[in-house]
Amino acid sequence: MESTVSNIFLANRSKNIRSSAIREILKITVKDSNFLSFAGGLPNPNLLNKELLNQSMEETILFSSEVALQYGDSSGYTDLKKIILEKFVLDEGVKLDSIMITHGSQQGLDILGKLLMDENTNVLVEDPVYLGALQAFSPYGPNLISLPMEFDGPNVSELKKILSEKKIHCFYTNPNYQNPSTITWSLEKRRAVANLLDEFGVILIEDEAYKYLDFSGIIYPSIFSYRKEKDLTFVLGSFSKIISPGFRIGWVIVPEVYKDSFNRIKQGIDLNTNQFSQIILTKLLSLMDINEHFSKIQTHYRNQKNQLVELLNHYLPEVKFQDPQGGMFLWVEYPDVRENELMERIMEKKVVMVPGNEFRLKESDSAFFRMNFSFLQGSDMEEGVKRIHSVYRDIIT
């Protein structure tokens, strides 16, 4: 099939385009509701207050339909940017017009790839790395380089070595409860890396998708906040994990010197982000008590995480993982099995997780799986772990 396509016409860059096992798995689980899925990164839609959402929609049509049903500014709806600046951007010195609204933060990654990455531009990424970033960047042909990670952030001396050896243009990172590794950078490492990036003049692409999903309500300062070279830092935020992925709304804090180019790229790719959703979301955010909401989702996710940790400790004491401080995933190593084999066998039992090699530039021999704990509820979660347990036992004995 692939060969037929390339025989017709296909841009050269198409050969670089990665598919996502996650989304293929998601399709299977959508079609067959008997599947128990630890695969997706699906927030729980029931955590959103539907009455406030209804009120927001009514007010949108009643008072703002002429704006909501029209084209809009490529950089985003101003009142939404104001709320983002006021409630979600904790860094000093960010101006209203530094905020660009995107169709989910995934679109922010695509725009940054287009803006910053040529064929063979050296781009540093964490190992393992968020799959969506690989999908967004790869078509532009950059030379992706893996940075070894430790439990509390990058290996700083390794980072210094890489930066000294070759010109690195951009570094993409997801420093809070990283997807998939769940690693959260210590304050020391944030500061040390910020200094190194300043010293070597490296652009930082800081993805804060999980910033507000700490189980204890901690909010870590951005790496951006430690940098002197603010013009070399893009910070991405998202409403997908804290409000709903259904709206597809994220944002990017864009340095002054890049604003014009960023905005022109946004124009070319979709004119502007969905006004209808932007305005409903703006009303919803102004009606909500956002701190109360954070506390509600943090509690919910903490309980879900604790449940999965207990189940794994009980049924699968051999597996290894770092107990995360936030986010939606566990990053679990299954000793003494091959990743592919375990994956195939659990899918026969109608359970899915995401194989760790999906998140790596070079395949690892160890068997890691990303396990989501936000989606499966109560006995379904236990049933899923039991099925994995029985398959795993079967393989290793």
Next chain:
Amino acid sequence: MESTVSNIFLANRSKNIRSSAIREILKITVKDSNFLSFAGGLPNPNLLNKELLNQSMEETILFSSEVALQYGDSSGYTDLKKIILEKFVLDEGVKLDSIMITHGSQQGLDILGKLLMDENTNVLVEDPVYLGALQAFSPYGPNLISLPMEFDGPNVSELKKILSEKKIHCFYTNPNYQNPSTITWSLEKRRAVANLLDEFGVILIEDEAYKYLDFSGIIYPSIFSYRKEKDLTFVLGSFSKIISPGFRIGWVIVPEVYKDSFNRIKQGIDLNTNQFSQIILTKLLSLMDINEHFSKIQTHYRNQKNQLVELLNHYLPEVKFQDPQGGMFLWVEYPDVRENELMERIMEKKVVMVPGNEFRLKESDSAFFRMNFSFLQGSDMEEGVKRIHSVYRDIIT
């Protein structure tokens, strides 16, 4: 400013990225409500039935919130695709899974640029050409070639000459009430061009954004319908002009051999189109009488067009234009003035139109302007024409 940016880091392709005068003008007119704008391509939001929209929103939250507030399939929401196939795709042989939902048809153009265009890929476009297509394609670096147009479609012998002389990979066209020229292809030319494209193995990108905006309710068959090489044809559709641009929902009919690659690109750029809007739109379309709605908007736009034509005939008898059969624009030649001068002078009088050279690969010496008639109502439209009249008189006398 530009030089500062490129001194930092900017992908080479960034130099190819065009800005849109339209959207810059739109910004000015949004900030200063005294401006009378013939510039945008803004549909009239009041043509949409708000009660049905409210009902669609309520039902979405009541019955479908778990789907509407979640991630979705990259290729789009199945029930929406079903309605598109049933009510908006008139061509035979199109299958449900050939339809890919995009964030406006502008996003379809971006995906096709990424999929099909390398540096120096030869891409044929109409002269003048839809500006958004230039913005979408240019970053990928294709070699754009202009095709001379006549009142009823391309100059066919010129097309044959171009196709014979060099390998053309793709041809992008907007064959109904083209933006900006308003040209509508005759059936003979649709057939003749389809045959030529088949003969030379050229991919057709057929943009049907205005298909349902004929003032007499005529629906022209697609060029696609005349082609034998269905695998070399992409057809783009949009809800922006017929329902609302606020939802940012369009679609692309994608040939079987390209489906997988198209879908992977869509994943990488934004995971999936806004589920929330897709589901509300699905409900809305199933509640609406779509033919009655078409008839209502066609009548409205015809009346608006007639009004602008009468005003131009009365106040500016010197200007030339082809009376369009549909769409939202007149494409007006102003004799004996320079385009830039007229543009600058009318903006001083707080009126805007889009200068014709925005839509051209090479600047023309003639002064053309795209004048939208769907947005300004009643006396505002007359006042706008009067202001242009006084400036134009001033220049030519």
